[in-house]
Amino acid sequence: MAEKVLMKGNEALAEAAIQVGCRHFFGYPITPQTEISAYLAKRMPKVGGVFLQAESEVAASNMVYGAAGAGARVMTSSSSPGISLKAEALSYIAGADLPCVVVNIMRAGPGLGGIQPAQGDYFQATKGHGHGDYQIIVLAPSSVQEIIDHTGLAFDLADEYRMPVMLLGDGMLGQMMEPVEFEQKDMAALPEKPWATTGTQGKRKHNVINSLYIQPDQLEKIVLARKEKYDRITEKEVRHEEYRCEDAEYIITGYGSTARIAKNAVDELRDKGLKVGLIRPITLWPFPAGAYEKYADKVKAFLTVEMSTGQMIEDVRLAVNGKAPVHFFGRTGGFVPYPDEIEAAMEKIAGGVQ
Amino acid sequence: MNPIHLFCGHYGSGKTEVAIDDAIRLRRDYNRVIIVDLDIVNPYFRTVDAREKLTALGIEVLSSEFAGSNVDIPSLPPDILKVFCDPDAAVVFDVGGDDDGAIALGQYFPYFKEHPYAMYLVANVYRPLTGTADELMEMLTRIQAVSRLQFTGLINNANLAQLTTAQHVLHGQTVLRGVTEKTGLPVSYTCVDESIADTLPAEITGEIRPIHRHLKLQF
Structure with a gap:
C-alpha cells in the first residue's frame, strides 16, 4: 500500500x-x-x-x-x-x-x-x-x-x-x-x-x-x-516537537489532538502579533522535561491545554521548576477545545494583544 | 408519491455529506424536506451535527434522541414512520455504515414495498476494503441482504480529503464502471469538493455535484 x-x-x-x-x-x-x-x-x-x-x-x-x-x-x-x-x-x-x-x-x-x-x-x-x-x-x-x-x-x-x-x-x-x-x-x-x-x-x-x-x-x-x-x-527515548518556539515569549503546550488544535491557535496569535510557540510532548513517559527547561528562563509564561481539569500540567510545572508561571486551560465532559478558546486564554495571560 | 432517497455504503465513504447535499438540493423543489439520521454505528461526525444549519434551511432532521450525546444507545425515534405517509415531503435517509449500519434500514422493508425509493451506494475507492469493484460488490451484496432493499444507483465519491485531484475522481469512475458491468447499476452522479469542481476533465461523465462540506473540522 x-x-x-x-x-x-x-x-x-x-x-x-x-x-x-x-x-x-x-x-x-x-x-x-x-x-x-x-x-x-x-x-x-x-x-x-x-x-x-x-x-x-x-x-x-x-x-x-x-x-x-x-x-x-x-x-x-x-x-x-x-x-x-x-x-x-x-x-x-x-x-x-x-x-x-x-x-x-x-x-x-x-x-x-x-x-x-x-x-x-x-x-x-x-x-x-x-x-x-x-x-x-x-x-x-x-x-x-x-x-x-x-x-x-x-x-x-x-x-x-x-x-x-x-x-x-x-x-x-x-x-x-x-x-x-x-x-x-x-x-x-x-x-x-x-x-x-x-x-x-x-x-x-x-x-x-x-x-x-x-x-x-x-x-x-x-x-x-x-x-x-x-x-x-x-x-x-524522549520525543517531542517544538513549533515556532525560537523567539517565543509565551509557550502553549498540549499533546495529542489538543496539540494540533493549539497549533492553529499559535498561528492565529502570531498573526495578531503575539510571539507564541508550542511544545508538544510525543512521549508522555518518559516526559520531555528538557524541552521546557530549555525555555523556562526565556519565556514570560507557559499555558498547558488539556481535555481534562489539569493533569499533564503537573509534569510541566516540575520541568519548569518555578522559573515561569504555568497556566491552564481545559475542556472536559467530552468537549474539544476550539482554537479561538485557546487564543482567548492566551491573550488573557498576555494581558491583551500588544 | 414523495421521493425517498436512501444513502448507504462503507463507513467513512462520505454518505453523510452526500446525503446532506442531496437534502439541500431537494429543498429547492420541495417545500418540505426531511433528513433521517439512521446511523446506529458511528458515534461522531453525524447528520445531527449539522442540525442547526439544516433547520435554518427549512430541512427537518429526524435522529436518535441520543445522537451526539454522551450515551451510546442505538435507538431510533418512532416518528420516522411518518415519512411514509407524508405526500408533500421529500425524504433523505442517511444510513449507517456497512451492512452493520444497514440493519437499521431492514425494519422499514414492509413500508418500502408500497413506496418507490432510490437507493444509492456511496463509494469512495480510496477507503480501505472498498477500493476495487469486487470489494464494492461484496459491500453492495451484504447491504442488500440485511436491508432487504435493492440498490438503484452508484455514487462516485472518490476522494482523499484535501489532497483530492481530478485523477482520483477519474479512478473512482473507472472502478465503478466495473461494478456497473457486473450489476447493471448506473453511476447516478459524481460528487467532488466544490474547490476542485472546475478542474474535472471531460472524461468524467454524467451529473457532477460540487459538495460543500458541512461537517469539516476547524483543525
Whole structure:
C-alpha cells in the first residue's frame, strides 16, 4: 500500500499493527475505539492471525500476558473504563518484563462518563494503571499518519525494552479521517526472543514467565535492574516537537489532538502579533522535561491545554521548576477545545494583544 | 408519491455529506424536506451535527434522541414512520455504515414495498476494503441482504480529503464502471469538493455535484 488511502484513526492503527507483524489481538469492544476490533476481526483471519473477542477486558489483557510470554507481537485496545479493567494484567506483564502494545482511545470520565473525546487518563497512563513499582512507555500521536508511525514504533520499543508500550489517543483521533500512507516494513528484521516460552525441543533450559519472587533480595535486585532500564529509556527515548518556539515569549503546550488544535491557535496569535510557540510532548513517559527547561528562563509564561481539569500540567510545572508561571486551560465532559478558546486564554495571560 | 432517497455504503465513504447535499438540493423543489439520521454505528461526525444549519434551511432532521450525546444507545425515534405517509415531503435517509449500519434500514422493508425509493451506494475507492469493484460488490451484496432493499444507483465519491485531484475522481469512475458491468447499476452522479469542481476533465461523465462540506473540522 504505497499510495495514499483515506482512513479513520482507529482503522489506521489496526492496519499499521498488522503491517508491523502483530498477529495476535485480544479485545473487548467499547466506544470510541471499536473500529480497531471491527477492522482486525475482518483482517486477522486473512493474514493468518488471531482475533479474539474475550468475555471481558480482564480476560483479554490476561490473554495478552500469555501471548507476550510466548513471544508473539500482541496488542489489545480499549477506551478509558476498559483500561481500568486491563490494569491488573498490565502490572503482571510489566513484572514479567514482557513486550506488548496497549491502546487507549480516551473518552470522558470518570466512571462510565461518556463516549465523546477526553484526555482525563493522563495520570493513569503515565503514573497509574496497575499496582507496583513500574513504568510503561506512553506515546501520544496527534494525527492519523502519526498513529500509523507510532504503532510501528510502539512494537519496536516494546520488543527492545521488553515492556508494555501504550498508544494514548482520544476519541477525536480515533474517529477522524485523514489521507495516510503505509511505509513498507522489512518483517524479516523482527527481533529474536530467546526468553519466550516457545518449547525447549530438549535443547535448552526452561524459560519461566513470572512476576512472583519468593525472596525479597531477589525481587529488589530485579526491580532495581528494571529501574536502570527506565533510566536508560528516559535518557534515550524522549520525543517531542517544538513549533515556532525560537523567539517565543509565551509557550502553549498540549499533546495529542489538543496539540494540533493549539497549533492553529499559535498561528492565529502570531498573526495578531503575539510571539507564541508550542511544545508538544510525543512521549508522555518518559516526559520531555528538557524541552521546557530549555525555555523556562526565556519565556514570560507557559499555558498547558488539556481535555481534562489539569493533569499533564503537573509534569510541566516540575520541568519548569518555578522559573515561569504555568497556566491552564481545559475542556472536559467530552468537549474539544476550539482554537479561538485557546487564543482567548492566551491573550488573557498576555494581558491583551500588544 | 414523495421521493425517498436512501444513502448507504462503507463507513467513512462520505454518505453523510452526500446525503446532506442531496437534502439541500431537494429543498429547492420541495417545500418540505426531511433528513433521517439512521446511523446506529458511528458515534461522531453525524447528520445531527449539522442540525442547526439544516433547520435554518427549512430541512427537518429526524435522529436518535441520543445522537451526539454522551450515551451510546442505538435507538431510533418512532416518528420516522411518518415519512411514509407524508405526500408533500421529500425524504433523505442517511444510513449507517456497512451492512452493520444497514440493519437499521431492514425494519422499514414492509413500508418500502408500497413506496418507490432510490437507493444509492456511496463509494469512495480510496477507503480501505472498498477500493476495487469486487470489494464494492461484496459491500453492495451484504447491504442488500440485511436491508432487504435493492440498490438503484452508484455514487462516485472518490476522494482523499484535501489532497483530492481530478485523477482520483477519474479512478473512482473507472472502478465503478466495473461494478456497473457486473450489476447493471448506473453511476447516478459524481460528487467532488466544490474547490476542485472546475478542474474535472471531460472524461468524467454524467451529473457532477460540487459538495460543500458541512461537517469539516476547524483543525
